[in-house]
Amino acid sequence: DVKVTQSSRYLVKRTGEKVFLECVQDMDHENMFWYRQDPGLGLRLIYFSYDVKMKEKGDIPEGYSVSREKKERFSLILESASTNQTSMYLCASSQAGTGGSSGEAFFGQGTRLTVV
Amino acid sequence: AQTVTQSQPEMSVQEAETVTLSCTYDTSESDYYLFWYKQPPSRQMILVIRQEAYKQQNATENRFSVNFQKAAKSFSLKISDSQLGDAAMYFCAYGETSGSRLTFGEGTQLTVNP
Numbered sequence: 001d002v003k004v005t006q007s008s009r010y011l012v013k014r015t016g017e018k019v020f021l022e023c024v025q026d027m028d029h030e031n032m033f034w035y036r037q038d039p040g041l042g043l044r045l046i047y048f049s050y051d052v053k054m055k056e057k058g059d060i061p062e063g064y065s066v067s068r069e070k071k072e073r074f075s076l077i078l079e080s081a082s083t084n085q086t087s088m089y090l091c092a093s094s095q096a097g098t099g100g101s102s103g104e105a106f107f108g109q110g111t112r113l114t115v116v
Numbered sequence: 117a118q119t120v121t122q123s124q125p126e127m128s129v130q131e132a133e134t135v136t137l138s139c140t141y142d143t144s145e146s147d148y149y150l151f152w153y154k155q156p157p158s159r160q161m162i163l164v165i166r167q168e169a170y171k172q173q174n175a176t177e178n179r180f181s182v183n184f185q186k187a188a189k190s191f192s193l194k195i196s197d198s199q200l201g202d203a204a205m206y207f208c209a210y211g212e213t214s215g216s217r218l219t220f221g222e223g224t225q226l227t228v229n230p
Contacts, residue, residue: 033217040125042207043220058217090161096214103149103168103211105218107161 006108019078023091030096032074037088122221139208149211156204203228
């Protein structure tokens, strides 16, 4: 059974704290993603990575950074958490776009982060 | 940049009836993927159905089927014989063939009434 695992299901942090959201996949996928989900806005891409140590900004990267030191792990970092970063965060992974790729992304169960 | 629009924030259907969820997208590419994902209250995103743009035939998965109109850039999802377990948020998504990213619509909350 393929799996993407996020380290926390619920998280409460204080304004100004440094926050780490961790994601691990066991499918040997090249691509990993961090999305933010807000009501009425769908899922918006924060950052993605297509290889170890490689990253690209998505649509809303401000206030976030990422780290990918190993292929299976992709971390989202909030350097100084703010209340407007209260949201649901979803990690996903997919196979690189080769002939065998279906294009499908596999998702973790989400982390609901509240910044107070 | 690609965009995906779901114009129905909420839909409801009676159990055993049929419902259609709408999705339009914008792209200048000729080859791409389109997806419908389901997110139940458990929050786990589940792939419902997938369409490759170069295939003219509409994808079907049991009670779920799509109406893919490439020229109109439209990708609707039809759920037949609706069941209580179909109640969820449904997201339409556009995928690049490079697999580098998915772009999502705003979502449609589907309620199934007994």
